[in-house]
Amino acid sequence: MTCKILIVYHSQSGNTQKMAQKAAQGAQSIGNVQVFLKRAPEATLEDLLLCHGLVIASPEYFGYMAGLVKDFFDRTYHEARGKKEIFKKPYAVLISAGNDGTGALNHIERICLGYQFKKILAPVVAKGVVDREVLAQCEELGKTIAAGCREGIY
Numbered sequence: 500m501t502c503k504i505l506i507v508y509h510s511q512s513g514n515t516q517k518m519a520q521k522a523a524q525g526a527q528s529i530g531n532v533q534v535f536l537k538r539a540p541e542a543t544l545e546d547l548l549l550c551h552g553l554v555i556a557s558p559e560y561f562g563y564m565a566g567l568v569k570d571f572f573d574r575t576y577h578e579a580r581g582k583k584e585i586f587k588k589p590y591a592v593l594i595s596a597g598n599d600g601t602g603a604l605n606h607i608e609r610i611c612l613g614y615q616f617k618k619i620l621a622p623v624v625a626k627g628v629v630d631r632e633v634l635a636q637c638e639e640l641g642k643t644i645a646a647g648c649r650e651g652i653y
């Protein structure tokens with residue numbers, strides 16, 4: 500069975516997009532894995548139900564996640580919650596921030612608790628420039644969640 504990894508992101512100036520793309524590249528490098536890299540407005544409830552693992556990637560705006568990432572949660576929460584496909588779904592978070600990132604991260608993690616997703620990796624929180632080191636961490640995160648989901652270890 501092919502393992503499906505969904506990466507939902509928003510990005511205005513490209514930083515979070517670069518991080519999400521690297522995570523996608525990492526996940527795609529694992530055999531038998533199909534990656535769905537989607538901008539938040541295009542991501543659907545069906546995507547969420549069908550994936551085996553989920554990465555949420557958001558910039559921090561005003562101490563919070565991007566509005567369009569919140570909109571993805573708003574659109575899917577009611578229908579998704581309580582479904583067996585959602586329970587303990589493995590997830591990880593990528594944040595791009597100017598100098599902080601904790602507000603966006605905390606709010607995303609709190610919402611993910613509500614869905615009853617399972618946090619399986621430490622987040623990558625980039626402060627300022629998204630450099631090679633950050634991108635390597637994103638790639639590693641993508642590889643790890645994909646390999647773990649494929650092997651069913653979460």
Ligand SMILES: Cc1cc2nc3c(=O)[nH]c(=O)nc-3n(C[C@H](O)[C@H](O)[C@H](O)COP(=O)(O)O)c2cc1C
Nearest residue numbers: 510511512513514515558560561562596597598599
């Ligand atoms: C409207 C707006 C609000 C922002 N608020 C914060 C903030 O509260 N904390 C922070 O660390 N950075 C803040 N930033 C900086 C962004 O998080 C940072 O530039 C990030 O890399 C943008 O990601 P993107 O290129 O994917 O859009 C803000 C930027 C914008 C445009």
